[in-house]
Amino acid sequence: xxxxxxxxxxxxxxxxxxxxxxxxxxxxxxxxxxxxxxxxxxxxxxxxxxxxxxxxxxxxxxxxxxxxxxxxxxxxxxxxxxxxxxxxxxxxxxxxxxxxxxxxxxxxxxxxxxxxxxxxxxxxxxxxxxxxxxxxxxxxxxxxxxxxxxxxxxxxxxxxxxxxxxxxxxxxxxxxxxxxxxxxxxxxxxxxxxxxxxxxxxxxxxxxxxxxxxxxxxxxxxxxxxxxxxxxxxxxxxxxxxxxxxxxxxxxxxxxxxxxxxxxxxxxxxxxxxxxxxxxxxxxxxxxxxxxxxxxxxxxxxxxxxxxx
Amino acid sequence: xxxxxxxxxxxxxxxxxxxxxxxxxxxxxxxxxxxxxxxxxxxxxxxxxxxxxxxxxxxxxxxxxxxxxxxxxxxxxxxxxxxxxxxxxxxxxxxxxxxxxxxxxxxxxxxxxxxxxxxxxxxxxxxxxxxxxxxxxxxxxxxxxxxxxxxxxxxxxxxxxxxxxxxxxxxxxxxxxxxxxxxxxxxxxxxxxxxxxxxxxxxxxxxxxxxxxxxxxxxxxxxxxxxxxxxxxxxxxxxxxxxxxxxxxxxxxxxxxxxxxxxxxxxxxxxxxxxxxxxxxxxxxxxxxxxxxxxxxxxxxxxxxxxxx
Numbered sequence: 322x323x324x325x326x327x328x329x330x331x332x333x334x335x336x337x338x339x340x341x342x343x344x345x346x347x348x349x350x351x352x353x354x355x356x357x358x359x360x361x362x363x364x365x366x367x368x369x370x371x372x373x374x375x376x377x378x379x380x381x382x383x384x385x386x387x388x389x390x391x392x393x394x395x396x397x398x399x400x401x402x403x404x405x406x407x408x409x410x411x412x413x414x415x416x417x418x419x420x421x422x423x424x425x426x427x428x429x430x431x432x433x434x435x436x437x438x439x440x441x442x443x444x445x446x447x448x449x450x451x452x453x454x455x456x457x458x459x460x461x462x463x464x465x466x467x468x469x470x471x472x473x474x475x476x477x478x479x480x481x482x483x484x485x486x487x488x489x490x491x492x493x494x495x496x497x498x499x500x501x502x503x504x505x506x507x508x509x510x511x512x513x514x515x516x517x518x519x520x521x522x523x524x525x526x527x528x529x530x531x532x533x534x535x536x537x538x539x540x541x542x543x544x545x546x547x548x549x550x551x552x553x554x555x556x557x558x559x560x561x562x563x564x565x566x567x568x569x570x571x572x573x574x575x576x577x578x579x580x581x582x583x584x585x586x587x588x589x590x591x592x593x594x595x596x597x598x599x600x601x602x603x604x605x606x607x608x609x610x611x612x613x614x615x616x617x618x619x620x621x622x623x624x625x626x627x628x629x630x
Numbered sequence: 631x632x633x634x635x636x637x638x639x640x641x642x643x644x645x646x647x648x649x650x651x652x653x654x655x656x657x658x659x660x661x662x663x664x665x666x667x668x669x670x671x672x673x674x675x676x677x678x679x680x681x682x683x684x685x686x687x688x689x690x691x692x693x694x695x696x697x698x699x700x701x702x703x704x705x706x707x708x709x710x711x712x713x714x715x716x717x718x719x720x721x722x723x724x725x726x727x728x729x730x731x732x733x734x735x736x737x738x739x740x741x742x743x744x745x746x747x748x749x750x751x752x753x754x755x756x757x758x759x760x761x762x763x764x765x766x767x768x769x770x771x772x773x774x775x776x777x778x779x780x781x782x783x784x785x786x787x788x789x790x791x792x793x794x795x796x797x798x799x800x801x802x803x804x805x806x807x808x809x810x811x812x813x814x815x816x817x818x819x820x821x822x823x824x825x826x827x828x829x830x831x832x833x834x835x836x837x838x839x840x841x842x843x844x845x846x847x848x849x850x851x852x853x854x855x856x857x858x859x860x861x862x863x864x865x866x867x868x869x870x871x872x873x874x875x876x877x878x879x880x881x882x883x884x885x886x887x888x889x890x891x892x893x894x895x896x897x898x899x900x901x902x903x904x905x906x907x908x909x910x911x912x913x914x915x916x917x918x919x920x921x922x923x924x925x926x927x928x929x930x931x932x933x934x935x936x937x938x939x
Contacts, residue, residue: 358885380848405899427888429849539689540738553912559867576667590714603862
């Protein structure tokens, strides 16, 4: 990713890994501006010495904790998309904002035609408007590259029109799924590339899924199934069940996954399995630490220190 | 629940709330034996002064942390279902076990016919065998009471046969869904009743869902949707999307839920919503604290102190 989007062209999203040790590796490659999804992520990044340029790509109605981080010396930029969020930014002591524009994903962001008014309002409150952001989230998993490009263009034309009304140097957009197509953005908010997700892997991106959850087989049945000690509480389940290599997953309980061996495979009590979660982001949020491994050796252990809100 | 299953007839399962402050309220009603799903839950309960009788209703291959808790003075009983788990219990310094018997749920538990052999093996290693446990998990959400009773009987006849071979005073089984039907168990491992789940509520049980996730509307669109600041990372998603009262939920992202107002409802930026998670247990595991409320007043704040492993 650093080769494709060097330096500030990439604003890594820390929500994908919630780990300042990994963010430091990204910063060491020249990506010194970061995207955050929560106030806690902003606080934690600043506390870890990574506060050069933190964008909270999300709306808040109470910006006081962010103002305190800015007051302590970090650069904090906040997304705004309404009068209320502009007022919250100013009242909370945040100094810099971007106007969040809705470009086809039904989530946050003002109407593109309303972006200039938001910028004017923000400036009238003494805020510096650094530009715009917009997330073409619906495009991320479009498999056909031409279709992906066409849909990215449609979204980014909306964002560029808003940018013309707003001004500022930033056009912050994109993600792992569109990092090649989105040439409109001045910076791409990609996060998943670092650990990757099964769904993105299926979409033909040149990154590998790096994150597994290590579990142990704690029980086997003469009726043919095995049970590993990972479950709902250690896996992001919104995309469904995890994959157990060599096994067919039947179901997950709070602390268990029941599966049967595929043809030619067998599992014994005590065996370790490396399960692939169906969705990496929420899986990371459930764990206190990640172990960086080289084969079977643990090279480093990283606290997942940006969890919570 | 205390009226139906007084004192030691109920062994509350702490996995459902992971909160020692709530466990203390259960203990104050006479339920001084508890069920745990993880080693961390056992450690945390003992550290909180609730170590009178802790059952880890789960298999482990390394029981040393449990042995340390027992050595420090708590009563720790561990489920075993294989030679390896018996050996792990003995090697780890655990002194008391129950034989976990598979009674129809494809998960842990030995074959009922094998339970006596497990007990003999455990006793040969110097372990005290307190009895049996078995979980009729497949019966929990059976809606028809007669069918639920019939299926509970089928499962418990297997467990009672195993108990005859194993000995000991405990027959530990059941859950919130079968607390009325399971008259075979000497103690019922119910946990969900304390906070309840949407699915159990639908099954006609006389407990109310107590847990909501408080969120704020951070954005609204002229196109009709609203966005609240709770998402995949604050909700157990294995049972699907949360319910937002007055709204139709479209989808959840990491930190957002997009929904549209139902007829006659409207939502404005800044509004608070109390979302009902589709599954309470894994939702609790995502949060650092719970606020006990009376209307809009926060009466107490409880750390969710049994998270992790």
